[in-house]
Amino acid sequence: MKAARFDYHRPATRAEALDMLQTLEGAKLLAGGQSLVAMLNMRYAFVDHLIDINRVEGLAGIALGDTIRIGAMTRQRDILESPALKARLPIVAAALNFVGHLHTRNRGTIGGSLGHMDPAAELFGIATLLDATIHVESRRGPRDVAIADYPQGYMTPGLDPDEMIVGVTLAPPAAGHGWSFLEFAQRHGDFAVVAVGTTLAFDSAGKVADARIVLCGMGIAPLRLAEAEALLVGTTAEPEAIAAAAEIAGRQEAMSDALASETYRRHLAGVLTRRALTEARARASHGKVQ
Amino acid sequence: MSAVSIRVTVNGTPFEREVEPRTHLADFLRHDLGLTGTHLGCEHGVCGACSVLVDGRAVRGCLMLAVQADGAEVTTVEGLAQVEQLNPLQEAFREFHALQCGFCTPGMLTTLMQLLEEHPEPSEEMLREELSGNLCRCTGYAGIIRAAMKAAPLLKAQRENAA
Numbered sequence: 001m002k003a004a005r006f007d008y009h010r011p012a013t014r015a016e017a018l019d020m021l022q023t024l025e026g027a028k029l030l031a032g033g034q035s036l037v038a039m040l041n042m043r044y045a046f047v048d049h050l051i052d053i054n055r056v057e058g059l060a061g062i063a064l065g066d067t068i069r070i071g072a073m074t075r076q077r078d079i080l081e082s083p084a085l086k087a088r089l090p091i092v093a094a095a096l097n098f099v100g101h102l103h104t105r106n107r108g109t110i111g112g113s114l115g116h117m118d119p120a121a122e123l124f125g126i127a128t129l130l131d132a133t134i135h136v137e138s139r140r141g142p143r144d145v146a147i148a149d150y151p152q153g154y155m156t157p158g159l160d161p162d163e164m165i166v167g168v169t170l171a172p173p174a175a176g177h178g179w180s181f182l183e184f185a186q187r188h189g190d191f192a193v194v195a196v197g198t199t200l201a202f203d204s205a206g207k208v209a210d211a212r213i214v215l216c217g218m219g220i221a222p223l224r225l226a227e228a229e230a231l232l233v234g235t236t237a238e239p240e241a242i243a244a245a246a247e248i249a250g251r252q253e254a255m256s257d258a259l260a261s262e263t264y265r266r267h268l269a270g271v272l273t274r275r276a277l278t279e280a281r282a283r284a285s286h287g288k289v290q
Numbered sequence: 291m292s293a294v295s296i297r298v299t300v301n302g303t304p305f306e307r308e309v310e311p312r313t314h315l316a317d318f319l320r321h322d323l324g325l326t327g328t329h330l331g332c333e334h335g336v337c338g339a340c341s342v343l344v345d346g347r348a349v350r351g352c353l354m355l356a357v358q359a360d361g362a363e364v365t366t367v368e369g370l371a372q373v374e375q376l377n378p379l380q381e382a383f384r385e386f387h388a389l390q391c392g393f394c395t396p397g398m399l400t401t402l403m404q405l406l407e408e409h410p411e412p413s414e415e416m417l418r419e420e421l422s423g424n425l426c427r428c429t430g431y432a433g434i435i436r437a438a439m440k441a442a443p444l445l446k447a448q449r450e451n452a453a
Contacts, residue, residue: 003314005312006311008355033354033355033358034335042334052357054358100423101338101424102420102423103338103349107354
């Protein structure tokens with residue numbers, strides 16, 4: 001099985017890459033290639049020019065401050081194995097354990113995952129949960145895209161054709177937050193049928209100060225449950241509050257496809273949300289942190 | 291649609307070749323270098339049969355273009371054994387009947403080389419989870435897991451001796 005013919009380009013700098021992206025007709029960026037190369041092999045995708053950004057300098061790395069910035073070409077593997085990130089924001093590694101397999105994580109990148117925008121992709125869910133800002137560049141200059149404005153349709157990111165993702169900034173909850181990432185998939189490493197990510201941060205009085213819940217696999221993009229999050233804030237996340245939040249998760253719109261019906265996805269969303277919130281509550285430092 | 295010149299070291303031997311950009315690494319190894327130990331199953335990144343090591347990391351040979359391996363060190367199943375001497379993992383595969391038809395075996399072996407290097411004391415559960423990315427339809431994985439558990443300390447000792 002072969003991809004259709006294309007020309008291959010390997011820029012060394014961002015400026016070169018952006019020049020190519022702007023001037024070459026029918027061009028696509030090659031990041032980790034773990035979805036794109038498969039699509040090219042299967043001839044689901046055709047390109048005239050492939051711009052391989054694997055050797056562009058300065059696109060990989062993890063910088064931890066008040067927020068966390070991850071370079072677009074940082075391999076999933078390196079994100080998963082970062083001890084500093086695991087200590088600060090353990091949910092990222094927990095989610096990445098569900099992403100593909102050793103081989104695909106060795107190559108796959110966070111920027112590639114966000115650019116591909118599979119609706120059930122765990123990293124897309126994490127970006128949505130953590131109020132990500134996506135940093136993009138083109139010859140026209142840099143631009144920041146809020147994750148809420150990013151999805152434009154099914155596998156269609158809110159990027160112009162000459163724009164390249166260069167990094168993503170995640171906004172972590174307060175230290176001591178509880179977290180959980182749970183997923184139902186047909187096989188380990190598959191895209192989720194439904195996945196749920198949640199973080200709960202408690203104030204010194206033991207009340208929820210910051211609740212975040214995201215559902216993946218329900219529609220074209222991960223779904224934040226603002227109503228359920230608002231319901232949990234100010235509670236102790238006791239079982240009744242968790243049940244009410246899970247009930248909200250279970251009545252969201254969901255798609256039907258070959259993997260699962262809408263009804264089944266809703267059922268999974270409710271069950272997984274309850275379990276995830278319960279786990280996140282147990283992991284949180286109650287009343288010990290501001 | 292011009293060919294690209296690449297230099298790649300495979301199992302310690304340097305090669306220089308012209309490749310079409312669309313040629314993936316597994317096809318390059320098999321067709322251009324004649325290293326047919328790397329097997330191709332699905333050719334779209336699902337089965338893991340074509341797994342090889344690139345700079346020590348397991349990759350799916352069908353999801354990486356040969357041009358991307360320019361300058362890299364690639365290890366295929368042919369590079370695991372010394373002349374006439376299987377490595378401890380291969381030896382354990384034989385001992386525990388960890389293969390039947392053998393189609394998945396090169397991918398299993400290369401994947402396990404990275405896994406066992408990073409986890410010298412693996413749990414069976416971890417191995418089963420990680421090897422879900424390599425499909426075997428003969429063995430039910432039981433022999434493969436036993437072989438990996440047996441080989442883990444032997445490979446560690448081998449690495450320590452080499453160091």
